[in-house]
Amino acid sequence: MKVAVIGCTHAGTAAISNILAMYPEAQIDVFEKNDNVSFLSCGIALYVGGVVKDAAGLFYASVDQFKKQGVRMHMRHEVTLCDTQNKQVQAKDLRTGVVKNYTFDKLIITTGSWPITPPIPGRELDNVLLCKNFDHAKEIIRRAESAQKVVVVGAGYIGVELVEAFEEGGKEVTLIDSESRILNRYLDEAFTTPVEETFVQRGITLALDQTVSAFAGEGHVEKVITNKGEYDADLVVMCIGFRPNTGIVKGQVDMLDNGAIIVDRYMQTSVQDVYAAGDCCAAPYNPTQQAAYIPLATNAVRMGTLVAQNLVRPVLPHPGTQGTSGLKIYQHNIASTGLTETAAQLAGLAVSSAYLEDNYRPEFMPDNSVIQIKIVYENTTHRVLGAQVISDTDFTQAINTLSVAIANGMTIEQLALTDFFFQPHYNKPWNFINQVALNAMTNEAKQVQGRESVLV
Template sequence: MKIIIIGGDAAGMSAAMQIVRNSTGHEITVLEKGGVYSYGQCGLPYVISGKIDSTEKLIARTQETFRDKYGIDARIFHEVLQVDSENKTVSGIDHSNEESFSLSYDRLLIATGVSPVVPDWEGASLSGIFSLKTIPDAKEIIDYMQRDIKNVTVIGGGYIGLEMAECFAELGKKVTIIERNEQLAKIFDHEMAQFIHEEAEKQNIILKMGESVEAFSGKNQVEFIKTDKGEYETDLVLIAIGVRPNTTFLEGTGIIKSVNGAIQVNAYMQTSIKDIYAAGDCAIQYHRIKEKDDHIPLGTHANKQGQIAGLNIVNIHKTFKGVVGTSIIKFFNLTLGRTGISEMEAKLLNIPCQSVTIQSSDIAGYYPNNKKLTLKLIYHKETHMILGGQIIGGDGVDKRIDVLATVLFNSMTTDQLLDLDLAYAPPYNGVWDPIQKAARRVK
């Protein structure tokens, strides 16, 4: 069987490895638009900050490894421009020599990921304006930082924006975040986001909230950024306002798209067209709490969906069980964790909900060096089924969010959360874990 995979990162190569490990006799060709295979995109901010000393450390397996060890025809600089679903061919340009190519397939996996959204702002082509998605993006930023950079502007207060604001501040730059909404990290409820704002201000991050970017100006390189409320001097700009699935090349194939232009797939990662699969950031994910399709592009989902797609391509049937919306980020001295849906989302979905918010500590309150945690638990007003959780604090956020993610995956109630037998010793926890303390407040 001829199997073609478009995209050589998390989803695509997870699928390729499952095919190699669970079947024989197939001809596997991977077409990667860029020049690097299988790397940890989430580590890029830490390379820029210097915490990780090389982009090479982010690469899980090289093109040569896939070719020589696993027998995968892993190609680079191969951009697919068209899929002919009737004749089962893909065609495009090999940018290493600018020659066209056309290949036939028996089964096709689309794992093309996403690209950063960069609006058509005036002056956006000036040098010194960047987005961050790939290793070449990170290298360009690192190279540009060798100049006399004092003022850095981050557009967007989501996860990438916060991570990069921290990165630039740690490098000694004066950092401004411009966010068109009235809060940073809008996946958190407003009162929880205030802790993020306070931490930003403690770290001398300048916040420009409720402002929309209009244009950039400068001589050859960016020098000023103009919003609807003012103009600010800047030496470097990082745009982090969101991403868009790389699916425009699929026009005319009959493949159905869904949320945000992401490819509609079923639990087997099959698209609406026979023998074409999709996985990762370019595909939708079923949200178990919302009970509807969603688009949450994260490496965890991409790897899982890729594995499942690879198995189904070789007729080993397995289904993707969906997501609950779990994520976590380090922001200076805070850890920001959330899972499920927020109170804002519950109201938009017309789900009757209530919430409880508590202050607690990561370990026993009497034990030295305990760290404050603020925890919000969202639950169904009538059934008391847990809908989501948000935790912001120092240590111990990660393990509580993971417990809550497990609770959500298994559709547990606040009473069932209280029944969980969680680990306790004063250096690690209080006799009642903070998430159980919150559940005890539910009436």
């Protein structure tokens, strides 16, 4: 069995590792534009901030490791043509310019994503950088050495992590985003406000609800111009978001409007023997029960593993994702899963929410900490659709529990009565997950009573 793999970050690495274990006789050709595999881009901010000293720790697999296992690694090779019907790819060696054709029995598309780069005037100026791969990380560190005024464009996970890293490195930092709140896609307002307040206390300039219209400077960026103001800068990092990197198979396989490849539960595309995984494709999203584009490393490794499992015949379906993620910014430990209340409403779902802010363990304990937790649930079914948590103490693992609840279609009533242990060192007799679900039940009971009183 000849297997061609295009791209080798998380999904590609997972697919290859599992194919080697399951089908050791397979002939695997891997085509990768970079000179490395399995780069953990979520560690870029830690690398930029000096928390990670050795860049080797940002990789969990190596080219040499795969070569020793018999994989034909075509590094620094760009696939210039992919013919899914005739089962062949054409790849160019970026070092020599030589172009060759390769045939396959099975094709795995794990081409990942690429940063969104709007056509902003001045984007070609020196020191306007992207943040995605290892080369980007090295370049950001190099340029930051001589920079003092740093502007980060985009207040998603990578953007806010970079803001923290630059500020702790002694830089003057401005964060620009077109939304009115940071982390808008992941958290509702009660959970973003504490982080914004910390940013302001740290001297970070928040330029929110603003759109970048131009970069200005003589050869080198000196200013970022928005629809509401101007900000001095000698380094700009663009973190607006990501788009699927799927141009190589456009028009050959079914895609969403944004270019994300549509796959079935067994990771097969609309073309037989062609599979896709990771940031290049859509995943089944349990809260909405529809396909959604959720570029996360956790999704990628699971999808890559599933490709290997289903490569010969469909045996193991994708269980769906909740888009579960976590983040640490300064003292704030944050995690979310599923839909925020805002996102649920945008998806056309009728939802309600319950919120809890409380000490996490009994008040008689000498040390304590406040936890904020919120759940979002569907009005008609009471099915839990999302959850968020923030605290100065690490309670992020609670979101993994709530992710399981969403995946299994649990209701607020079931969640309220789920059996969790009690020990004063760790929690209260009613665990905070139980309690926020009980709050939701109380809200529902009040609404029923209100309707009944109107009828009377």
